[in-house]
Amino acid sequence: MTEFYRQYLSVAVLIGAAALMFGAMLGAGRLLRPNRPQPEKFITYEAGSDPVGGWGQSNVRYYVYALLFVMFDVEAVFIFPWAVNLKSLGVYGLIEMAVFIIVLTLGLVYAWRKGVLRWA
Amino acid sequence: MTVVLFFIFGALTIGGALGVVLARNPVHSALFLVLTLVSVAVLFLLQDAQLVAAVQIIVYAGAIVVLFLFVIMLLGVDQTEPFAEPLRFQRPVALALGAILLAEVLLLAGHRWATGAKTARGVGITGGAFGSNIQRVARVLFTTFLWPFEITAVLLVIAVIGAVVLARRSAQTPDSESESAPRSGS
Amino acid sequence: MNPHVDFHAFAPEIVLTVTIVAVLIADLFTDDSKLPARIAALGVLGSLVPVLTLAVDGQTRSLFGGAFVVDPFSLVLTGFFLVAGYVTLLLSFDYIGEGDYYQGEFYVLLLTSLLGMIVISSARDLISIFVALETITIPTFVLAGWRKHDTKSNEASLKYFLIGVLSSAVMLYGMSLVFGLANSTVLVDIHKYASGHTPALFAVAVFLTLVGFAFKVSAVPFHFWAPDTYEGAPTPVTAFLSVASKAGGFVALLTIVRLGFFPSGNSWQPILWVLAAASMTLGNLAALRQTNIVRMLAYSSIAQGGFILVPLAVAGDVRGNAAWQAVVIYILIYGAMNLGAFAAVIAAARRTRSAEISRLAGFGRTNPAIAVMFSVFLFSLAGIPPLAGWFAKFVMFRAVFDANTTVAVVLGVIAAVNSVIAFFYYSGVVRRLWFDEPAAGVELSSPRLPVGLSAAMGLMTAVILVVGVYPQFFARLGEIAFQRG
Numbered sequence: 127m128t129e130f131y132r133q134y135l136s137v138a139v140l141i142g143a144a145a146l147m148f149g150a151m152l153g154a155g156r157l158l159r160p161n162r163p164q165p166e167k168f169i170t171y172e173a174g175s176d177p178v179g180g181w182g183q184s185n186v187r188y189y190v191y192a193l194l195f196v197m198f199d200v201e202a203v204f205i206f207p208w209a210v211n212l213k214s215l216g217v218y219g220l221i222e223m224a225v226f227i228i229v230l231t232l233g234l235v236y237a238w239r240k241g242v243l244r245w246a
Numbered sequence: 247m248t249v250v251l252f253f254i255f256g257a258l259t260i261g262g263a264l265g266v267v268l269a270r271n272p273v274h275s276a277l278f279l280v281l282t283l284v285s286v287a288v289l290f291l292l293q294d295a296q297l298v299a300a301v302q303i304i305v306y307a308g309a310i311v312v313l314f315l316f317v318i319m320l321l322g323v324d325q326t327e328p329f330a331e332p333l334r335f336q337r338p339v340a341l342a343l344g345a346i347l348l349a350e351v352l353l354l355a356g357h358r359w360a361t362g363a364k365t366a367r368g369v370g371i372t373g374g375a376f377g378s379n380i381q382r383v384a385r386v387l388f389t390t391f392l393w394p395f396e397i398t399a400v401l402l403v404i405a406v407i408g409a410v411v412l413a414r415r416s417a418q419t420p421d422s423e424s425e426s427a428p429r430s431g432s
Numbered sequence: 433m434n435p436h437v438d439f440h441a442f443a444p445e446i447v448l449t450v451t452i453v454a455v456l457i458a459d460l461f462t463d464d465s466k467l468p469a470r471i472a473a474l475g476v477l478g479s480l481v482p483v484l485t486l487a488v489d490g491q492t493r494s495l496f497g498g499a500f501v502v503d504p505f506s507l508v509l510t511g512f513f514l515v516a517g518y519v520t521l522l523l524s525f526d527y528i529g530e531g532d533y534y535q536g537e538f539y540v541l542l543l544t545s546l547l548g549m550i551v552i553s554s555a556r557d558l559i560s561i562f563v564a565l566e567t568i569t570i571p572t573f574v575l576a577g578w579r580k581h582d583t584k585s586n587e588a589s590l591k592y593f594l595i596g597v598l599s600s601a602v603m604l605y606g607m608s609l610v611f612g613l614a615n616s617t618v619l620v621d622i623h624k625y626a627s628g629h630t631p632a633l634f635a636v637a638v639f640l641t642l643v644g645f646a647f648k649v650s651a652v653p654f655h656f657w658a659p660d661t662y663e664g665a666p667t668p669v670t671a672f673l674s675v676a677s678k679a680g681g682f683v684a685l686l687t688i689v690r691l692g693f694f695p696s697g698n699s700w701q702p703i704l705w706v707l708a709a710a711s712m713t714l715g716n717l718a719a720l721r722q723t724n725i726v727r728m729l730a731y732s733s734i735a736q737g738g739f740i741l742v743p744l745a746v747a748g749d750v751r752g753n754a755a756w757q758a759v760v761i762y763i764l765i766y767g768a769m770n771l772g773a774f775a776a777v778i779a780a781a782r783r784t785r786s787a788e789i790s791r792l793a794g795f796g797r798t799n800p801a802i803a804v805m806f807s808v809f810l811f812s813l814a815g816i817p818p819l820a821g822w823f824a825k826f827v828m829f830r831a832v833f834d835a836n837t838t839v840a841v842v843l844g845v846i847a848a849v850n851s852v853i854a855f856f857y858y859s860g861v862v863r864r865l866w867f868d869e870p871a872a873g874v875e876l877s878s879p880r881l882p883v884g885l886s887a888a889m890g891l892m893t894a895v896i897l898v899v900g901v902y903p904q905f906f907a908r909l910g911e912i913a914f915q916r917g
Contacts, residue, residue, distance in 0.1 A: 207384035233403035
């Protein structure tokens with residue numbers, strides 16, 4: 127086993143542990159709980175009233191949130207290589223990254239000033 | 247070991263891709279897509295392309311699939327598309343083109359690297375002696391491609407502005423449309 | 433590690449970027465609805481200042497390992513894009529101000545697209561070109577759908593978006609193959625690679641890259657989005673799309689062919705030849721049958737795109753820079769004519785409230801000033817001397833005769849036939865303007881035209897007349913563009 131695989135062994139172990147825990151929790155629930163099926167139990171809970179049926183259509187405005195998330199997600203992607211090379215990139219890299227983040231922040235400020243973030 | 251992992255994750259990639267196409271529920275398709283994308287990320291890792299693997303998981307498996315799910319929710323999950331093909335000849339043509347593509351890929355695979363480029367692990371594309379993959383990417387990203395990199399920030403802001411402009415209802419009053427609750431499915 | 437950055441070379445881009453940020457902030461934190469427009473206009477003019485100082489300096493500046501080069505070529509085109517952007521702003525002020533539209537965002541998006549254009553005129557490597565092209569296109573997706581309550585505008589935006597991302601994907605795939613083969617994204621290195629023996633895969637890569645560009649410049653058979661998008665988008669945006677955005681695609685195409693693929697002539701010449709011939713012929717034939725003036729101009733701009741492609745397609749056989757000069761001169765003149773034509777359409781539509789050609793009947797009697805300028809733009813597009821259009825056609829044909837190969841002459845004949853066809857539909861509109869009885873319902877005593885709109889039309893008319901009579905002006909710009917700095 128080479129160094130390469132040894133490094134990722136921990137990742138594999140973590141994934142395995144996650145799967146095991148997930149299975150154990152659901153499995154334990156299945157073993158412990160009583161099994162009394164009733165048709166009412168399969169109805170979606172909607173604040174006491176009967177559900178309209180099916181999936182509701184969500185509002186377009188949620189999409190802006192998703193997009194804001196994507197924006198900062200992509201920012202993170204660019205920050206990784208910068209963080210790894212922080213020393214050798216030096217002050218110059220810091221300025222570059224600062225400009226990048228400031229411009230991105232404008233997007234957030236825009237969304238904020240336009241009242242998109244408020245859910246009144 | 248590499249070969250074993252390659253086949254395991256190659257199979258998962260293809261399985262996930264089939265799931266995307268075959269699943270009836272669009273949400274399931276999106277989840278199968280996650281499987282495919284994560285498997286591809288592992289394939290990238292096997293090529294020693296750590297940054298691309300990380301990007302694959304963070305951006306694609308994370309962000310892009312989230313966007314897909316949002317769009318699916320926006321359209322409503324139970325609106326099943328009719329499977330009748332509007333253009334009859336489409337399916338055989340698609341099959342034929344797919345077969346040609348497969349033949350092409352197999353042919354090129356026989357020539358090892360189609361483009362003659364080497365893997366990042368071997369004598370690297372930019373010359374191997376500069377340390378790890380991420381460091382090499384950082385070096386070019388923050389020197390040679392500094393300007394495209396900064397423009398990317400502007401582009402991301404534009405994406406948000408575009409989404410806000412298109413998603414909001416009216417121009418003048420930011421408060422008037424706030425009452426609109428999520429509409430229930432029709 | 434710290435690259436040396438020549439900030440003077442970057443100054444136009446920096447000024448424009450700062451302007452974009454300023455417009456956004458002004459829109460967010462002030463209530464003055466006129467302020468974003470003012471800052472935008474000032475910023476565009478401000479970006480022209482460093483272009484002039486760089487031109488006076490006259491030195492070729494190469495940054496980032498040759499990925500970004502400021503030379504006479506990039507300066508001429510940066511200047512062109514900035515002027516075209518400014519004229520678009522002039523057209524937009526009242527159009528956007530009067531509607532129930534967002535104001536600040538409009539200018540932010542327009543300026544960002546403009547930023548992409550001035551970057552593309554200096555970009556000399558595949559990644560920069562690609563990012564710049566996306567910067568041009570992505571804001572225009574939103575701009576095309578600006579009239580949100582109009583289904584036509586939604587259709588325009590959606591079609592443009594779908595075709596745009598598809599073409600980007602195809603182009604990027606082609607570029608990635610080019611990179612894999614040439615082992616570099618810098619055009620100079622690709623040029624070196626293409627000089628040697630290239631495998632068949634290189635032709636595939638070039639083909640895919642050029643197909644991507646064909647979508648961007650709406651060349652036949654990749655044009656079908658253009659008429660619907662042009663019709664549905666707000667007219668100032670249409671003017672911007674058909675002039676600046678299209679020219680951006682052509683500039684990138686010219687750069688990539690001239691500095692990258694050039695030695696491997698067999699891989700790109702046939703593709704461009706087919707695109708040029710198809711665009712001219714189909715664009716003109718379709719334009720003949722249009723009843724809507726915007727759709728007619730859309731097809732006409734497809735045909736004009738074909739004319740621009742002609743010198744590119746024969747460039748391999750032309751000695752010196754004549755073919756490249758022809759492309760640049762044609763782009764400059766086409767920009768003036770088409771911006772003018774769309775300005776006239778906006779002005780006419782303010783009076784007739786319609787874009788139907790039939791509604792323009794007798795417009796010359798009710799609104800002679802607009803009609804005269806409209807006729808100037810249309811006749812110039814048709815290529816009639818002494819208007820600038822003839823010189824554009826002249827340099828194009830000169831490039832064809834310089835090449836003097838059979839394929840080039842065939843293409844020249846196709847171009848000549850098409851020039852005649854084009855004359856019919858342009859003059860058809862002019863006849864409507866002057867010789868038909870006025871249609872009912874056209875306001876005679878309408879409010880005065882906005883200053884910006886009149887200024888844009890007047891400016892473009894002046895350019896067309898001056899260049900038509902004194903073509904050396906643009907010819908010299910074309911020569912300068914390809915001088916070694």
